[in-house]
Amino acid sequence: MTREISPEWKALLSELERRREIALASGGPERIAREHKYDRSTARERIAKISDPGTFLEIGTFVTTPTEDGSLLASTFVCGLTEIDGRPVAIGAEDYSVEGGGTGVHLARYKGGWGGFIEEFAIGYKVPLVMLINGVGGSVILQDQIGYPELQSANPTYPMFDLLEQVPVLAAVLGPTAGSSAARAHISHFSVMTSDNGCLFAGGPPVVKQALGLDIDKFALGGVAVHTRASGLIDNHADNEDAALAQIKQVLAYLPDNVSTRPAVQHEWRANDQEDLLTIVSPTLRRAYDVHALVRCLVDQDTFFEIAPDYGRSLRTGFARIEGHTIGILASDARFVAGSLDVQSSLKQAKFVELCDRFHIPIAYLVDVPGFLVGPKAEEAGVLKFGAMALRAIQQAKVPVITVQVRRSYGLGGVATGSRNPMSIRLVWPSAAWGDMPLEGGVEAAFRAQLDAAPPERRAELKAQLTQRFEEQTSIWRAVENFGAEEMIDPRDTRKYLARLIKLAYRKTLET
Known part of the structure; x- marks a missing residue:
């Protein structure tokens, strides 16, 4: 009608x-x-x-x-x-x-x-x-x-x-x-x-x-x-x-709808072959590797979305999923300035970590960093000022930061790759190396007078002797034996550890 x-x-x-x-x-x-x-x-x-x-x-x-x-x-x-x-x-x-x-x-x-x-x-x-x-x-x-x-x-x-x-x-x-x-x-x-x-x-x-x-x-x-x-x-x-x-x-x-909720969990996902990790990353510190291939291998298939790929390229950031759970990824990229944290990558880290922390997204940091970028241009640009921002962001993050020590971690740049909050943990690959600074540069700095005083034909021999002495003292196995890192793992077990820890984080009651 x-x-x-x-x-x-x-x-x-x-x-x-x-x-x-x-x-x-x-x-x-x-x-x-x-x-x-x-x-x-x-x-x-x-x-x-x-x-x-x-x-x-x-x-x-x-x-x-x-x-x-x-x-x-x-x-x-x-x-x-x-x-x-x-x-x-x-x-x-x-x-x-x-x-x-x-x-x-x-x-x-x-x-x-x-x-x-x-x-x-x-x-x-x-x-x-x-x-x-x-x-x-x-x-x-x-x-x-x-x-x-x-x-x-x-x-x-x-x-x-x-x-x-x-x-x-x-x-x-x-x-x-x-x-x-x-x-x-x-x-x-x-x-x-x-x-x-x-x-x-x-x-x-x-x-x-x-x-x-x-x-x-x-x-x-x-x-x-x-x-x-x-x-x-x-x-x-x-x-x-x-x-x-x-x-x-x-x-x-x-991302979730707001800070009072968590990101949605996807119930269908596919894992990659973890055996590939041993061919992607070389234990040889001077040999660069494809960090994108490393990230894609660890996370659920076809889930890595990189953020700011053209800015601060010595550090890769983005979202991915592991067993359907959203995770924030930070990964050193040694193909650019040897993986050093410079002004751009420090700003990039600070922004991304704060984003993950705001929306309760656990962080996995794949570390291969020789430290902050050095040199006159880096100093003029204020690398330590902006590096401190990266360090502060990750140290103050309330979400778990799972630091995966792939290879190098030296100086303050290494401090900026982990968190000491109670939910954070450091997983170490046998290929890792860390300390206040790389041994080669550290020996050169600490013993310069002695090395310069040596006859030219003996300088290289003396430096090798000093380096060997300190290598024995800085073995990562010694650090692990003394619980200087929570766990040494086979690289192929990395995804298993990440999945367990991320799912545990998702169970925690939200504090907003």
């Missing part, structure tokens, strides 16, 4: 649909076509790509953006509640086709992007927040609508930083991004940027031209090569926006 709708309701619903059409039209056909020409999508198209079909519940649909002729234009920011792989997620997306996706300074309340509704929604319901970023930050046109200049120090940032302590925050930079939008990308636990369109900067090429008289391409100024390799502002890069959104989904799958 069809019921007749009253004229009053028809008029109201007609106006509702008219305004919905305006909202769904984004910046209009021409601007949408321009975005599609560059293989970029609108905000709603991006949300549809990452969301489970039919789950996006938009909030703030009918917010408008001012125009010169007074006509209605869609919002610069689209947000709401969605589901990703069956999990509720708060999501916000800047729409570059509408005034460059500028922050809604003209509104009584921001919808999101620099504090505002969707961020408050995420922290209120304790659900993850996904930000799809492609905006100009501030906009002169939108600022003009206020009628007076805002004092920027008066603008609140709540709850952007509070969110980082409560729920996972993931960001994808999918096109040109400047100002506050660019900074917002880094205020996250994980960020990814596209190689084809992604670029971000405090001020774009026109601002640089005005300020410095320098003509520069937007990708040379702030593309993926700049921010994933040099600045470290962005963690990962992806070829295009589909690949970037796929990475967001991958990382989210390793």
Whole structure:
């Protein structure tokens, strides 16, 4: 039976649909076509790509953006509640086709992007927040609508930083991004940027031209090569926006909904052949090995997701699973600066350890570190200052840190690879070597006067004698005999130990 709708309701619903059409039209056909020409999508198209079909519940649909002729234009920011792989997620997306996706300074309340509704929604319901970023930050046109200049120090940032302590925050930079939008990308636990369109900067090429008289391409100024390799502002890069959104989904799958829960356990997994470990890693200290192959062998098949692969490459970080349980992986990579901790890798370690600690993810550290990077450039860069940050992060972590001593561990760099909390443990391979410093350099430093005083033809012989003497005193077998490390293991048993300890950690009552 069809019921007749009253004229009053028809008029109201007609106006509702008219305004919905305006909202769904984004910046209009021409601007949408321009975005599609560059293989970029609108905000709603991006949300549809990452969301489970039919789950996006938009909030703030009918917010408008001012125009010169007074006509209605869609919002610069689209947000709401969605589901990703069956999990509720708060999501916000800047729409570059509408005034460059500028922050809604003209509104009584921001919808999101620099504090505002969707961020408050995420922290209120304790659900993850996904930000799809492609905006100009501030906009002169939108600022003009206020009628007076805002004092920027008066603008609140709540709850952007509070969110980082409560729920996972993931960001994808999918096109040109400047100002506050660019900074917002880094205020996250994980960020990814596209190689084809992604670029971000405090001020774009026109601002640089005005300020410095320098003509520069937007990708040379702030593309993926700049921010994933040099600045470290962005963690990962992806070829295009589909690949970037796929990475967001991958990382989210390793994380819990909030700090009061643990990551979900996968009940189907496959192990690799642990015999391969003996061919991947050579006991010869000077022979480099493929640390990615080592990690992939130890963890469940096809589960290692590396974070920040192009930044601080002497240390590899990422998520994986062992018997279906999420684990954070840190692994020295001797192929770069011999595995030393430098400024970049120290910052990378500090950030990743804090992320794991925040969301109750146990850590496995595969160690082969000669210490902190040495030399005048390292000292000028403040390697010890930033190295102390890496050391502090892991020493203060409340989650278990399972240190697997694969080969070397010297000096303060070695201190930064383990934790003394009661749940942490050190597993030692027979290929390990450790001490205050490598013997060769230590003998040279301690006995330089004696070595220099020896006849040239006897110098090498004397150094060999001194080295042999100290080798007998620094045998790792002596250290193990005196319980200087908890357990010496066959490398092929590493996964077995990790699995038992990780599952034990997952049984522990959460303390938040």
